Amino acid sequence: MTLRAPFAAVFGAMMIALLAGCSAVSQTPSVPPKHPEALPTGRANCLECHENVSTGALKPYASFRHSRVFIDAHGTYARQGQNLCAACHAPSFCQTCHARKDELKPNVKMGDRPDRMAPHRGDYLATHRIDGRLDPGSCFRCHGNRSDAKCRQCHK
């Protein structure tokens, strides 16, 4: 019974949106589902080819330069829309780190790419005691509501 109410609400809203038709939808072109050209290796810098404001996302391309600043704050942008991310990143990209019960740490999966950002490098089992005491909110974003069976060895 608990599932019916939210499903009905969302389904109803979707139907209303469909019935409203295209006239209710902005005519600004959406972000294309796939970047039209192959991307170079390394951190993306949209400004190498693009200028001004991103189609669809409606923010300057400079905001999405994959600098350390952007990587640290990427969630702020993603929470306002994932469309631009999805043009260059595979749909499963987020779940490399934002996983539910993954057993391989991101830096193990990407052990051949030390140039990429990957949380928990090294034997993080020791250091997480300190980082967890100082800033447990940073752990919570990925681990608070998701399972990591390895945690249970100590956190029972």
Next chain:
Amino acid sequence: MGRTTTSVPFGKRFLPPIVAISLLLPLLSAATAGAADLSASSTTYLRYYERDLAGGNKDTFAPLYEYLSADATNLAGAPLALHFYGWGRVDLSDPSGTGGTGKESGDLGSAWLEYAHPTGNARMKLGRFFLAEGVAVETLDGAFFKVTTPLGIGVSGYGGAPVEQSILDNTPVGGSMYGGRVFFNRSGVTEFGASYLKERGPFQGKDRELYGGDLWLRIAPPVEITAQAAYNRATRGMASQRYAVRVVPGSRFDISAGYEAYSYKDLFQTALHPVFIVPSPVIDNADKVRTIFGVLDWQPVPGLTFELSAKNIRHDNDNVAKANRGEAGIRYAFGGGKHIVGLSAAAVTADRDENEYREYRGFFTFAPGKFRLSLDALTQQYKKEIDGRKNATQAVASLGYKAASSLSLSGDLTYTQSPTVQKDYAGLLRATLELGTATGGKK
């Protein structure tokens, strides 16, 4: 209110289809793709490591992992797409799983149907998907829609069952979830929104109910302000806040500073992970954290990047008190970005000795021709011993070979010495197969 617990281990449920789809990957070709653009990625990992047991015995572990993602877009020439992502593990030696997963495990990460409207970023999703929208950062079994009107006002909504897993007994939890976001955007100037989320579930006796606000505002061409805040109605307090100003004058300089804060009582009220749940040996539910941070990324010449970051963390609880973390890094990319060398150093100073440590890291990755050679070394030095040791070191050496345009093979050797393992060696073999029928890039 928890969902029905399945008696079938997740590995046994998801491993067969993941393996079956993997075996079908070679059939993916342009000839079969007339009605859609298809792409698939398969990465297989074989790890090998040993662990000492009491009495001088050893366990030998050889878990074999398969990670598979597949996407079919432009279905029948329409803006429809199907996406799939999942992984599975089989142990070739002693069981490596914890928490009752035994010698097999796996997970269906996502599987959803998507409609992406050509204008207004309107889209709908149906199935299991990862969602970031306002206060929601969830994996959801359900539906999602989003649409922007010609006036710049938009709305999104979602509903379904959250895909969460109790860490206590490894069973699915969480009842139902719904919410949405109303927002306004004006191209290149601003986007702000208000969002709501309600989840029925076993959250310390109460449902989860969050109200959120978010803002992106470009006050001048290189300067933007971002803000996000979440209010927990169940605990009647601000769960989290983050405010930042960022200056991006061009493609080579990026600097940001800001303030963030959260309250344990209001942020962790919804946790499923026992370390966050009170009463806990490590969590003081009355504690609040306030952080001031700054980050700089500067590329004075093409390829050379300097990174600096600093943060000051203040707790209300005197047992944790204050700490500062500073980090400096330099990296140089050359050869069209294929070769990269990097060095970094970080230091954490704190009121309490057990919270202090220093960290040094160096890495390189070279990709001459079809080969890729990488080395990554990290060492941490703790001011106070952790389990009798004051340092930890890990080095990962990797050698890769691109056997074909779609097939890459690599092997890693990892050496670790730390408070948790002593002189530990671990091996890993990796095979990545990328197949696609459409042009364009995805990472």
